[in-house]
Amino acid sequence: MAETHTSSRHRLQSTDLATEIEFLMARARALGTSKANEQLAALNLKARSYAVLALACSDSRPSQRELAEFLSLDASQIVALVDGLESRGLVVREPDTSDRRSNVIVGTPEGVALYERAVSVVSAAEGKSLGSLSETERDQLRELLARVAFEG
Amino acid sequence: MAETHTSSRHRLQSTDLATEIEFLMARARALGTSKANEQLAALNLKARSYAVLALACSDSRPSQRELAEFLSLDASQIVALVDGLESRGLVVREPDTSDRRSNVIVGTPEGVALYERAVSVVSAAEGKSLGSLSETERDQLRELLARVAFEG
DNA sequence: AGTCAATAGTTTATTTTATCAACTAATTCC
DNA sequence: GGAATTAGTTGATAAAATAAACTATTGACT
Structure with a gap:
């Protein structure tokens, strides 16, 4: 018999x-993202649009520039992501009153509703990905990664 | 004054x-890979070709299929990566005597030499990325991630 | 032995993501 | 006021991810 999958690994x-x-x-x-994307597909989201939606639905009122920096993405990709979410009525670009160059990205009620469903989906997927870790270990991992x- | 970079983060x-x-x-x-890529560029490598080279230069004698599974890449991407390394004389495709469908990817002496330079470059970059973690914490992180x- | 299903590698096409330059409008610095 | 910088946008190009189709094996089954 040839070598098995597991033994080669x-x-x-x-x-x-x-x-x-x-x-x-x-x-x-790679493992985690693919699991999360699988589940998010039902909501017509991906890991990246989910991340933008999450920040838009927080109370942090991020600008696009801040989204780019925080998500390690190019500003032009944020444009595309926000366009996608905005066209679905999930977020809006609010003009920043103190700097008219800048938009604040905010979740609409529909966006918040979808985000809430997405959170539970994602945290279930995370639960599976981290299945072998105890709560304490997850906290440790979270803290080290942060x-x-x-x-x- | 507008909000600073740091405070928005x-x-x-x-x-x-x-x-x-x-x-x-x-x-x-994202942070770590970009640092590693920066350094690897001097050797004409990227994180992905470095990973293939590393496995080829180990004593594990991986097949392309095993590389694909282990590196979470599609088989067709492995073809391209091995092509690139092979054309530079860094690895060779050895026919697997026990299964003629399969190639074993092995580092040449030149490949091993380059790999050794690359290892030190990468571990220096890793050192920077993990600068804020103690040795013990790095081991913890490594073990949890594994x-x-x-x-x- | 002979058929059939599954596997390793390859090629090709398509889509998605990443990277980067150029541009506009607004702001900040001097 | 004028120069330099910044936020957002557009468009071009390169890199990477995803998936179908194909060849040459191998393995399983009868």
């Missing part, structure tokens, strides 16, 4: 690459 | 999204 898992945090993050994220993600 | 950092592990991984990885990345 174990073989590669003992390489140096498999101990690199960068690589582990890429792999963990320090890496927001360093500087 | 703090404002968004207190949103629900900012506590989602999925999001934190995406952001941490469990998420290789669950199931």
